Amino acid sequence: MAHVEHDVISGQNTTGHEWDGIKELNTPLPKWWVYVFWACVIWSIGYWVAMPTWPTTSDFSRGMLGYSSRAELDKDLVSQKQARSQWLTKLEAASVEDIAKDKTLLNYALAGGKIAFGENCSACHGSGGVGVAGAYPRLADDEWIWGGTLEDIHQTIQYGVRNENGESRQSEMLAFGTGDVLDKTQVDQLADYVLSLSSKTPAAGSPGAAIFEERCTACHGEGGVGTKELGAPALNNNIWLFKGDKESAKQGIVNQVTKPRHGSMPAWAGRLDAATIKMLTVYVHSLGGGK
Amino acid sequence: MSVFKHHAKLETNVFLLAVGILLTVITGGLVEIVPLFTIESTIEKVEGVRPYTPLELAGRNIYVREGCYLCHSQMVRPFKDEVERYGHYSLAAESKYDHPFQWGSKRTGPDLARVGSKYTNDWHTRHLVNPRDVVPESVMPGYPHLMRPLSFNDAAAHLKTLRIVNVPYTDDQIANAKADLAEQVKSDASEAFLARYPGARVGDFDGDPSKLTEMDAVVAYLQILGTMVDFTAVKPESIRR
Numbered sequence: 001m002a003h004v005e006h007d008v009i010s011g012q013n014t015t016g017h018e019w020d021g022i023k024e025l026n027t028p029l030p031k032w033w034v035y036v037f038w039a040c041v042i043w044s045i046g047y048w049v050a051m052p053t054w055p056t057t058s059d060f061s062r063g064m065l066g067y068s069s070r071a072e073l074d075k076d077l078v079s080q081k082q083a084r085s086q087w088l089t090k091l092e093a094a095s096v097e098d099i100a101k102d103k104t105l106l107n108y109a110l111a112g113g114k115i116a117f118g119e120n121c122s123a124c125h126g127s128g129g130v131g132v133a134g135a136y137p138r139l140a141d142d143e144w145i146w147g148g149t150l151e152d153i154h155q156t157i158q159y160g161v162r163n164e165n166g167e168s169r170q171s172e173m174l175a176f177g178t179g180d181v182l183d184k185t186q187v188d189q190l191a192d193y194v195l196s197l198s199s200k201t202p203a204a205g206s207p208g209a210a211i212f213e214e215r216c217t218a219c220h221g222e223g224g225v226g227t228k229e230l231g232a233p234a235l236n237n238n239i240w241l242f243k244g245d246k247e248s249a250k251q252g253i254v255n256q257v258t259k260p261r262h263g264s265m266p267a268w269a270g271r272l273d274a275a276t277i278k279m280l281t282v283y284v285h286s287l288g289g290g291k
Numbered sequence: 292m293s294v295f296k297h298h299a300k301l302e303t304n305v306f307l308l309a310v311g312i313l314l315t316v317i318t319g320g321l322v323e324i325v326p327l328f329t330i331e332s333t334i335e336k337v338e339g340v341r342p343y344t345p346l347e348l349a350g351r352n353i354y355v356r357e358g359c360y361l362c363h364s365q366m367v368r369p370f371k372d373e374v375e376r377y378g379h380y381s382l383a384a385e386s387k388y389d390h391p392f393q394w395g396s397k398r399t400g401p402d403l404a405r406v407g408s409k410y411t412n413d414w415h416t417r418h419l420v421n422p423r424d425v426v427p428e429s430v431m432p433g434y435p436h437l438m439r440p441l442s443f444n445d446a447a448a449h450l451k452t453l454r455i456v457n458v459p460y461t462d463d464q465i466a467n468a469k470a471d472l473a474e475q476v477k478s479d480a481s482e483a484f485l486a487r488y489p490g491a492r493v494g495d496f497d498g499d500p501s502k503l504t505e506m507d508a509v510v511a512y513l514q515i516l517g518t519m520v521d522f523t524a525v526k527p528e529s530i531r532r
Contacts, residue, residue: 055322055323055326055327055330056326056330057326057329057330058329058330058331059330059331059332060326060330060332068531068532069369069532070369070380070527070530070531070532071531072369073369073370073371073374073380074527074531076371077371077374080371119376120409122426123410123414123418123425123426124410124411124414124425126425126427127428132417132424132425135413135417135424135425136414136425163411263413264411264412264413265411266408266409266410266411271378271408271409
């Protein structure tokens with residue numbers, strides 16, 4: 001069937017296939033390709049011996065070089081820690097206040113804090129700490145719910161707010177408007193008064209003022225200045241944590257008095273190392289007028 | 292060379308070629324796959340990995356249904372940069388009860404292998420309803436339909452099916468599957484439930500305690516991811532491969 005011919009022009013034989021007078025040359029593979037191919041085959045035999053390759057019945061061949069990707073990683077992490085140790089040891093030893101005072105250490109911590117913030121904190125608090133209206137507090141301002149000193153921020157980041165961690169910040173606002181504590185009119189009067197607190201002229205002497213005095217000052221303080229230890233936000237400014245975009249400030253207050261919402265934040269101690277948490281602390285403190 | 296002449300015979304005979312291919316694939320399978328059934332070191336011996344609770348499992352099924360794996364991997368690889376960003380590299384043991392595993396191969400979004408406990412339930416719910424509400428630059432689609440009620444009459448059947456592929460669900464767990472699913476969203480979940488599923492997060496997950504929704508299930512699942520193994524108690528040498 002096949003008739004192999006010698007092609008004079010190329011010096012090669014044909015495969016013997018012919019279609020309408022067109023014949024196919026049987027050109028051999030280039031020499032360099034064949035050599036590389038066989039070199040790879042020989043290399044692979046060496047690789048079997050040197051590296052972990054073959055499965056056995058209950059284990060696998062470890063290879064003479066004893067390579068392990070996880071052991072390599074452990075080595076990498078050790079050398080990375082060494083490379084950073086000049087700063088890490090200082091960060092671990094220093095208090096957050098000391099870090100803030102030492103200019104070179106502070107610069108290092110701010111740079112590291114920014115990166116850690118992007119990965120861990122910005123999901124809720126937004127890039128650069130702008131927060132989410134009606135949900136998560138803005139960090140880029142000088143209003144702090146649980147305190148804005150370095151020590152306060154450090155504590156909050158380590159243990160979080162209202163989570164399972166035993167050290168986490170805890171407090172609960174009572175649902176004044178749902179039970180028989182305050183009726184609808186009283187809630188309305190109270191909301192009017194709370195709203196007036198953030199203006200220059202609080203409506204002293206109004207019915208709402210009396211309710212506020214009786215029910216709210218224990219946590220939110222006289223004149224609604226807030227109490228950091230209880231996480232009771234200041235009410236004498238125009239910063240509202242749980243006011244949605246579409247509702248008025250007054251509606252937001254009514255909602256919170258009727259059916260209080262409570263923010264929660266995870267504890268980061270354990271997930272992040274101590275040095276990273278300190279870097280985050282000074283970074284967050286730097287965002288917008290930490291106290 | 293005579294060997295290549297035989298090769299021509301193989302290539303020009305469809306039947307011989309099919310047999311040849313079959314033999315090659317079988318050999319490859321025997322060498323590469325079968326040993327995994329007997330190699331004891333494939334799955335690291337670590338404490339803490341338990342089968343999913345019925346609610347977490349329902350969430351996992353929704354995760355698969357919605358194709359989350361198309362954009363999110365669940366595999367922190369043993370590289371310095373990944374470990375620094377996501378946490379400890381993933382172990383085979385951590386997905387030993389996953390059928391099918393959700394390691395994935397594409398990261399349009401971040402890896403989720405260690406997302407459990409990283410954010411609050413509230414954040415997950417908001418983010419799933421409309422990611423741009425919390426992360427303005429996000430390209431993830433919203434899943435507001437997850438706020439619909441979860442249908443879970445088949446809770447026990449899912450556990451039973453997984454037991455066929457060696458997930459060690461007990462008779463007790465299967466018998467109580469449906470009740471346990473509803474129990475997990477109660478903040479005062481029973482001791483019996485917690486004994487069956489140690490370390491399970493309980494309480495409302497989606498911010499609406501009046502309804503048991505698909506969101507409850509998905510968030511319960513996300514919050515357990517990568518949290519079962521306590522790595523402070525694991526010796527690095529014991530899991531090196």
